[in-house]
Amino acid sequence: MLTLGFAGLAFSAPASAEWVDWIAEAGTGFEYNDNLNVSAFRDDQESDYAWLAAGRGGRVYQITDDTRLSLVGEFESRKQFDWEDFDRVKLRARASILHKFGVGPNVPRLRVHGSGGYMWVGDSDRNSWLWETGFDVTKRFTPRIDALVFFKYTNRDGGSGDVVVPTIQSNVWDQENFQVGAAGNFLVWENLLLSAGYTYHHGEFDSSCTVGNVGKVFDREGDNVKAIAVNNVFGGCTYRLGGHVHQASVNLNYGIGDRWSVDAGYKFLQGKADVLIYRTNVATLSVLFRY
Amino acid sequence: MLRIAFSGALAILLASAASADLTVTVRNGSGSPVADAVVYLADGGGRSSTQTNIDQIDKEYVPYVTAVQKGTKINFPNHDRIRHHVYSFSEAKTFEIPLYKGTPAEPILFDKPGVVVLGCNIHDWMKAYVFVADTPHFAVTDSSGTARIAGASGGQVSVWHPRMAGQAPAKAASGGSVDLVIEEKRTWRPRRAPSAGGATYR
Numbered sequence: 001m002l003t004l005g006f007a008g009l010a011f012s013a014p015a016s017a018e019w020v021d022w023i024a025e026a027g028t029g030f031e032y033n034d035n036l037n038v039s040a041f042r043d044d045q046e047s048d049y050a051w052l053a054a055g056r057g058g059r060v061y062q063i064t065d066d067t068r069l070s071l072v073g074e075f076e077s078r079k080q081f082d083w084e085d086f087d088r089v090k091l092r093a094r095a096s097i098l099h100k101f102g103v104g105p106n107v108p109r110l111r112v113h114g115s116g117g118y119m120w121v122g123d124s125d126r127n128s129w130l131w132e133t134g135f136d137v138t139k140r141f142t143p144r145i146d147a148l149v150f151f152k153y154t155n156r157d158g159g160s161g162d163v164v165v166p167t168i169q170s171n172v173w174d175q176e177n178f179q180v181g182a183a184g185n186f187l188v189w190e191n192l193l194l195s196a197g198y199t200y201h202h203g204e205f206d207s208s209c210t211v212g213n214v215g216k217v218f219d220r221e222g223d224n225v226k227a228i229a230v231n232n233v234f235g236g237c238t239y240r241l242g243g244h245v246h247q248a249s250v251n252l253n254y255g256i257g258d259r260w261s262v263d264a265g266y267k268f269l270q271g272k273a274d275v276l277i278y279r280t281n282v283a284t285l286s287v288l289f290r291y
Numbered sequence: 292m293l294r295i296a297f298s299g300a301l302a303i304l305l306a307s308a309a310s311a312d313l314t315v316t317v318r319n320g321s322g323s324p325v326a327d328a329v330v331y332l333a334d335g336g337g338r339s340s341t342q343t344n345i346d347q348i349d350k351e352y353v354p355y356v357t358a359v360q361k362g363t364k365i366n367f368p369n370h371d372r373i374r375h376h377v378y379s380f381s382e383a384k385t386f387e388i389p390l391y392k393g394t395p396a397e398p399i400l401f402d403k404p405g406v407v408v409l410g411c412n413i414h415d416w417m418k419a420y421v422f423v424a425d426t427p428h429f430a431v432t433d434s435s436g437t438a439r440i441a442g443a444s445g446g447q448v449s450v451w452h453p454r455m456a457g458q459a460p461a462k463a464a465s466g467g468s469v470d471l472v473i474e475e476k477r478t479w480r481p482r483r484a485p486s487a488g489g490a491t492y493r
Binding site for chain 2: 021022025062065066103104105140142143144146185187190191195251253255257258259260261265286289290
């Protein structure tokens, strides 16, 4: 629907509107995740390394002097070192409209975006359609400092796994989330960019645990277990919970020339259901390219 | 015959004096040559060029620093296959050339002395400077920190550079050359290289 809206805007553009720019970006790197299965129980948590690869390609259509539409195809993949059932490929189409409120580097920008795509996972039970929409507002304060605030709605439409409890649904990967957050960038030196951000997720997330811990989940979360399915990837079950997640991230990015950079990132996520707490640390090291 | 010979010699002398160049070298506090510094004589009449270009190539302004005499018109040819949006908010010249490809029909007249900072409303990292001089005697240093001011052999030489800190040093030139030392400060512009957050301008 959002994309149709964008297209409508594009067709109602003035005669001078035209395609003005290309988008071509790629990146590759490694990730370490200390709680790949998002388990609340230390004895269940599985860590792993993964090789990551991603790319984006598309075009920019200038609607007015201050407003442009971009249509982008996105590719994202990961190859786990050990847990190959978690290998995944995402393909996504994204449309976004960026409006700049005036001329100059320091005027605020509003971006509204929507995307749809599909994710293939090594464990095919987890294959899902992915939908997302949201907006962000960016403001540069000085050539060294900028910040953004954002809102995002995500919807994952997955299949159902094998039933564990007949009275509870098994559509674990049907999930809905709202996210709000803020991030800031600080240019430490000409080439070194320090970024930090915070995101609050409200909605649903899934967790996997061994059979031995399933009872503890029901003891502590009770009705908050919205779905549960047999999942052999981690030797037990995967379940869906309602709750919220605090996410804090920090990135250090070193630019090499105009088109390349090396990025080191760290992310901490703490999910909280009714009682259980889910903690995950993720570290990445990647090389990025933009044409 | 003697008068003719004397007149000829005098004419050659005058001509060589008139076409003499003043060589100016600009270095920073640590002795390294400073490129893109504008060196100019404090006074002088006459006119130099009346029109020049500042190109846009691979999403950058070329050259980074341009020196012109007051009253010069500048064209902004866009050699990229995409559009640029040139603007300046500087007191010496406020103007805007909204999104365009190729060369705009009308050049921009720079009729007030001072420094004009150029930006692009699409690509935040694009930045360039125009130094509008009140004199025809000026030049911009090359990568060796050297510039030649044509048609001048002496006078009070001043310097300006985008990264110059404090007061502009001025020095009397004699013997056809002069060395200037400037203190540099850090200047910042939005970075062009990709970051994990992606390019918000897109």
